[in-house]
Amino acid sequence: MKFHDVVRSRRTVREFAERAVPAEAVRRALAAGLRAPCNAHLKSWQFVLLRDREQRTHAVVHALKARDMRDPAEIERFLARFDSEELKEVYRRSLPRQQAMMLEAPELLLVCYRMKPLAECRSLFELNPLASVWMCIENVMLTLADEGLFGCTYTPYDAEGLKAHLGIPAGTEIAAVIPFGYPKVPPGEGEGEDLDARLHIDRW
Numbered sequence: 001m002k003f004h005d006v007v008r009s010r011r012t013v014r015e016f017a018e019r020a021v022p023a024e025a026v027r028r029a030l031a032a033g034l035r036a037p038c039n040a041h042l043k044s045w046q047f048v049l050l051r052d053r054e055q056r057t058h059a060v061v062h063a064l065k066a067r068d069m070r071d072p073a074e075i076e077r078f079l080a081r082f083d084s085e086e087l088k089e090v091y092r093r094s095l096p097r098q099q100a101m102m103l104e105a106p107e108l109l110l111v112c113y114r115m116k117p118l119a120e121c122r123s124l125f126e127l128n129p130l131a132s133v134w135m136c137i138e139n140v141m142l143t144l145a146d147e148g149l150f151g152c153t154y155t156p157y158d159a160e161g162l163k164a165h166l167g168i169p170a171g172t173e174i175a176a177v178i179p180f181g182y183p184k185v186p187p188g189e190g191e192g193e194d195l196d197a198r199l200h201i202d203r204w
């Protein structure tokens with residue numbers, strides 16, 4: 001695919017076909033991740049693939065404590081804090097799938113990075129390791145999209161339980177837990193944003 005088409009095709013997908021992902025496609029995506037730019041040449045990134053189904057279930061359900069919010073009343077109570085109807089629609093689609101997508105996906109990837117404790121950071125500059133790991137993640141997601149593979153970058157609110165469970169060393173954080181595979185239904189392209197509403201030339 002042409003690069004621009006890959007960018008346009010990438011979407012968040014939370015439901016997957018029962019079709020194995022070729023090992024080479026996974027390796028290509030992770031290798032592309034490692035080519036991303038990073039702060040101060042510090043590529044502290046590590047990947048964990050959770051392949052064993054039983055262990056994965058334990059990690060997702062008990063260690064990460066990810067859960068699906070399925071009760072419509074609970075969902076609406078949660079959504080009451082938001083004004084944007086568009087945002088509410090995203091949550092109505094995603095909240096019931098937060099655990100299921102991780103249990104069902106053919107692959108589950110953790111992307112980890114090193115960073116000093118947040119409480120010790122005094123400026124946005126010191127968050128550069130977090131910014132950099134997301135460049136790695138986007139390279140991974142785009143390379144997957146090029147192969148017709150899609151996923152969802154789940155960001156744990158509290159990953160300490162999962163870190164302890166998997167033996168992830170102190171000082172290493174989990175940026176995202178990413179279920180991915182071939183989509184159950186083709187994701188479609190999305191509407192895209194209005195560039196002119198966001199572009200400022202010479203001054204805001």
Ligand SMILES: Cc1cc2nc3c(=O)[nH]c(=O)nc-3n(C[C@H](O)[C@H](O)[C@H](O)COP(=O)(O)O)c2cc1C
Binds near residue numbers: 011098
């Ligand atoms: C930093 C970041 C955190 C996200 N966290 C979650 C998450 O925890 N759970 C989830 O289902 N989707 C998560 N998403 C996916 C977004 O909901 C999705 O990217 C957004 O709705 C735009 O849709 P698109 O990816 O199809 O363009 C996250 C995306 C990003 C970039």
